[in-house]
Amino acid sequence: MAATARIADGPALRPDGAAPTPKVHQPVKARGPWRTGLLLASPAIAVLALLFIAPLFMLVYNSFRTQAGDPTLQNYTRFLGDSFYRDVLWHTLWIGALTTLGCLVVGYPFAVYLRGRSPRARNYLSLVLLSPLLISMVTRAYGWLVLLGPKGPIADGFHAVGLDAPKMLYNDTAVVIGMVHVMLAYMVLPLMGSLDRIDPALTPAAKGLGASGWTCFWRITVPLSLPGMLAGSLIVFSLTVSSFVTPAILGGPTVKLMPYFVYTEATSNLNWPYAAAIGFVLIVVTTILTAVYARLLRGRGGKEVFA
Amino acid sequence: MNTATATTPATDKAAAGAGRKPIAAGVGERARRLLGAAFAALVGLFLLAPVLVTIASSLTTTSYVTFPPKGLTLHWYAELLNRPEFLDSFLLSIGVAAGAAVVSTALGLAAGLAIHRYPFPGKSVLDRVFSSAFAVPTIVLGIGLLQWYAQLGMASSPLTLLLAHLVLTVPYTVRLVLAGLAGLDRSAELAAAGLGAKAPQVFWHVTLPAVRGPLIAGAFFALITSFDDLTIALFVVTTDMQTLPVRIFNYLQYNYDPTVTAVGTVMVLFAAVAVVIIERVVGVAHLFGADPEQ
Numbered sequence: 001m002a003a004t005a006r007i008a009d010g011p012a013l014r015p016d017g018a019a020p021t022p023k024v025h026q027p028v029k030a031r032g033p034w035r036t037g038l039l040l041a042s043p044a045i046a047v048l049a050l051l052f053i054a055p056l057f058m059l060v061y062n063s064f065r066t067q068a069g070d071p072t073l074q075n076y077t078r079f080l081g082d083s084f085y086r087d088v089l090w091h092t093l094w095i096g097a098l099t100t101l102g103c104l105v106v107g108y109p110f111a112v113y114l115r116g117r118s119p120r121a122r123n124y125l126s127l128v129l130l131s132p133l134l135i136s137m138v139t140r141a142y143g144w145l146v147l148l149g150p151k152g153p154i155a156d157g158f159h160a161v162g163l164d165a166p167k168m169l170y171n172d173t174a175v176v177i178g179m180v181h182v183m184l185a186y187m188v189l190p191l192m193g194s195l196d197r198i199d200p201a202l203t204p205a206a207k208g209l210g211a212s213g214w215t216c217f218w219r220i221t222v223p224l225s226l227p228g229m230l231a232g233s234l235i236v237f238s239l240t241v242s243s244f245v246t247p248a249i250l251g252g253p254t255v256k257l258m259p260y261f262v263y264t265e266a267t268s269n270l271n272w273p274y275a276a277a278i279g280f281v282l283i284v285v286t287t288i289l290t291a292v293y294a295r296l297l298r299g300r301g302g303k304e305v306f307a
Numbered sequence: 308m309n310t311a312t313a314t315t316p317a318t319d320k321a322a323a324g325a326g327r328k329p330i331a332a333g334v335g336e337r338a339r340r341l342l343g344a345a346f347a348a349l350v351g352l353f354l355l356a357p358v359l360v361t362i363a364s365s366l367t368t369t370s371y372v373t374f375p376p377k378g379l380t381l382h383w384y385a386e387l388l389n390r391p392e393f394l395d396s397f398l399l400s401i402g403v404a405a406g407a408a409v410v411s412t413a414l415g416l417a418a419g420l421a422i423h424r425y426p427f428p429g430k431s432v433l434d435r436v437f438s439s440a441f442a443v444p445t446i447v448l449g450i451g452l453l454q455w456y457a458q459l460g461m462a463s464s465p466l467t468l469l470l471a472h473l474v475l476t477v478p479y480t481v482r483l484v485l486a487g488l489a490g491l492d493r494s495a496e497l498a499a500a501g502l503g504a505k506a507p508q509v510f511w512h513v514t515l516p517a518v519r520g521p522l523i524a525g526a527f528f529a530l531i532t533s534f535d536d537l538t539i540a541l542f543v544v545t546t547d548m549q550t551l552p553v554r555i556f557n558y559l560q561y562n563y564d565p566t567v568t569a570v571g572t573v574m575v576l577f578a579a580v581a582v583v584i585i586e587r588v589v590g591v592a593h594l595f596g597a598d599p600e601q
Contacts, residue, residue, distance in 0.1 A: 037425025041433060044418035044477055048436055052474045055451030056443070062454055110350050113343050127582065128351045133531055134578035135358060138555040139571030143357025146364060146374050153360075153374055181353065242444025244538050245556070259446035263541065266450050276454065279447035286444065 056283075063276035075277035085261075085278075089285065092257040095175055096241040102180040103187035103236045104229065110184075111191035111228075112221070129185050137182065141249040144178050145169065148250075170252030178250040179240050186239065187232035194228025195221070230297045234290050241286055258282045358575055365568035372565055383569040393570055396554040403465055403550065404534035407472040412526040414473070415480025416518065422481070423488040437478045448474060449542035456543070463545045471543050472533040479532070480525030487521035488514075531578070 066072045079085045110129075114122055132140055146152055148168040155165035168174055202224075203216045211219070244259035251257070258278060265275035360374045365383055367376035387393055421427065422434050452471050461467055491514065499509045537552040544553050551574070555567055 033425045034427050037421045037427035037430065040417040040421035040425070041427065041430075044414045044421075044437075044481065045429075045433060047414060047470075047473050047477055048433070051452070051470055052436070052443075052448070055448065055455035058455045058458060059447065059451035106350060106353075109346060113347050116343075125347065125351070128354050131354055131358060133535065134582070135361075135571065135575050136535055136552045136555060137537055138552050138559065139361055139567070139574060140357050142372075142559065142567065142571070143361045146360050146372055147356055151373070181357065184350075184354065238444065242446050242538075244446050244541075249559075259444070259538075262446050262450055266453065266542070272450070272454055275450050279444065279450050282444050283447055 059276045060280055062273050063280045065273050067271060067273055075274050076281075078274070079277055079281060088256065088258060088261065089281065091255075092241050092259075092282070093285065093289070095172060095179070095247070095255075095257060096237045098172070098176045099179040099183060099240040100187075100233050100237045102176055103183050104233065106180060107184050107187035107191060107232065108225075108229070111188045111195055111225075114188070114192055115195045129188055132182050133185055137245045138249070140182065141178055141246050144174065144181070144250055148174050148177070169250070170254055172251075172255060174250040174252075175247045175255050175257075178246045179243060182243075182246060183236045183240060186235045190231040190235070191225060191228040194225040194231075198224045226297055230294060233297075234294065237293075238286055238290060241282065361568050361571045362575065365565055365572045367565055370564055372563060372568055383565040384573075386566050387569055387573070390566070392549075393551070393554060396549050396551040397573075399465060399548065400534055400551040403469050403472065404530050406465075406469045407476050407533035408526045408530040410469070411473055411476035411480045411529040412522055414477050415484050415525050416522060418477070418481045419484025419488060419518070420514075423485055437481050445475065445536075445538040449539045452539065453542040463543055463548060465548070468540060468543050468548075468550070469533075471539050472529075472536060475532050475536065475539065476525075476529035479528045480522075483521035483525040483528070484518050487518035491517040 063075055064071055064073065066074065114125055117125065147154055149155065150165065150167075150169070154168065158165035166173075168177075198221065202220050206216045206220060207213075241257075242259055243257075244263055247255055247257050248260055248263075259282075262275050262279045262282070265271045265278060269275075364372050364374045364376050366379050366381070367373055368378035368380045368382070369376075418433070418437075422430060422437075448471075452474075456463075456467060495517075496509050496513050499513045500506075504512070535552065536550075537556055540550045540553050541556070544550060549557065551570070555570060559567060
């Protein structure tokens with residue numbers, strides 16, 4: 001359908017006049033591609049409008065209301081006026097930045113390593129990479145609870161060599177470890193895509209002209225993989241700052257991030273407007289930060305990733 | 308070339324990294340390979356550790372979770388049979404996840420085709436919203452949906468949960484389909500049409516095979532995203548209707564015994580079976596053939 005429509009649009013592409021299917025493309029053109037497009041997109045549009053735009057609109061609307069339903073700004077003045085909540089916001093963004101950095105540091109070499117492997121090895125390693133996403137985040141987080149615990153295998157390893165095990169649970173370290181573990185695939189997959197699109201002839205060509213391995217890496221591989229880095233970082237950061245479960249389990253009572261307060265205000269305190277306000281602050285700040293980050297990376301030569 | 312690599316270390320390094328089959332692999336090359344393999348193994352261990360620990364500690368004879376497990380028993384799996392609520396939750400979760408996978412794949416294919424090849428009003432807006440749907444915090448979406456469903460007077464049901472999950476999954480399937488279509492050589496479609504194939508035939512024999520990988524990848528992502536989701540589900544479920552992640556999360560607030568690691572292991576096995584099936588049908592490589600960034 002699509003192909004014939006395109007042919008109907010562009011007979012100039014075939015200057016030899018060989019158009020053997022005039023009967024097929026004629027009616028398509030008559031109906032117009034407009035309606036077909038809208039028809040095809042309409043279910044997705046409905047989902048977005050009713051289950052994405054409307055709830056977010058509801059959320060923003062409610063965040064400017066009191067619990068009785070009167071218009072107010074008190075939810076925002078309460079949040080922004082309280083240094084406790086401002087610290088929570090910084091802490092959340094800090095954890096998001098650390099996790100993004102961790103994913104880049106671990107994920108970039110891993111993606112480069114995957115690039116050079118055989119399809120078979122790539123397959124197995126990709127499976128391993130995706131495995132954290134295949135199990136429930138609850139199970140995953142409790143696996144870390146056991147691993148990082150004071151009587152876990154890592155602490156045992158420290159004791160075996162006569163060292164005191166550092167405190168690894170219920171702090172930022174635990175949360176970042178758990179988040180990097182979950183998010184790594186979101187960083188590596190776009191990176192692999194970017195790396196795969198690099199012309200394999202570029203590096204040998206540069207080397208033929210006398211560039212060293214490192215120069216090739218910094219001047220060819222890294223700049224050309226910026227789109228993957230950008231896409232991966234944006235996804236990892238956005239998903240991390242809105243993560244509730246992993247920080248809730250691994251952070252314990254000491255690491256309380258924005259999503260925790262959204263959840264408890266909504267479910268325990270039943271203060272929906274305040275929960276909505278906290279959530280909206282999180283959205284706005286995340287959007288601004290990711291936009292700035294995207295602009296910075298693009299300015300450094302990365303091409304448009306999100307059209 | 309061989310003599311050149313032997314003479315100066317600089318050209319040695321250059322030839323080693325060039326990705327050709329090394330005829331006389333230098334020591335640097337071998338060391339680099341070993342280093343790479345060791346690094347990959349470490350990352351692999353990091354990725355698998357929590358799963359391995361979960362599986363291992365489900366076999367412990369102790370009444371608390373410990374690793375390495377003390378003794379070996381299947382007691383905790385037998386214990387599961389006394390807890391029908393876990394089975395109910397599992398069935399609910401898998402039903403919603405399967406529904407979300409099917410629906411979001413269909414929606415993703417249709418919307419992807421629409422965005423890729425048809426001009427229609429609001430197309431760029433739609434494309435933009437799909438891109439930004441990734442970035443919206445799930446917890447915020449959860450609270451928004453809670454308030455929106457309440458506004459509409461919609462009571463919690465597997466259907467409301469499935470609908471909620473579509474928001475998480477459809478952007479993925481659309482993006483994957485778009486990536487698949489971007490990689491499709493239009494001349495193949497034009498050739499088929501030029502040779503007299505009718506529009507549905509072109510779609511079925513040329514277009515669809517090109518997006519088959521992305522479609523299956525999308526369905527797979529949708530399945531695990533929905534099955535794994537706890538954040539949205541926490542806002543949508545009720546005490547009577549709990550998905551498996553919610554059930555485990557609530558259970559762990561008050562209990563800390565190996566029953567949960569047994570459930571976790573069963574879920575891991577279930578996921579493994581799904582992966583093997585996908586591997587047989589299309590090959591897991593197809594999941595990564597399309598890249599979710601585009």
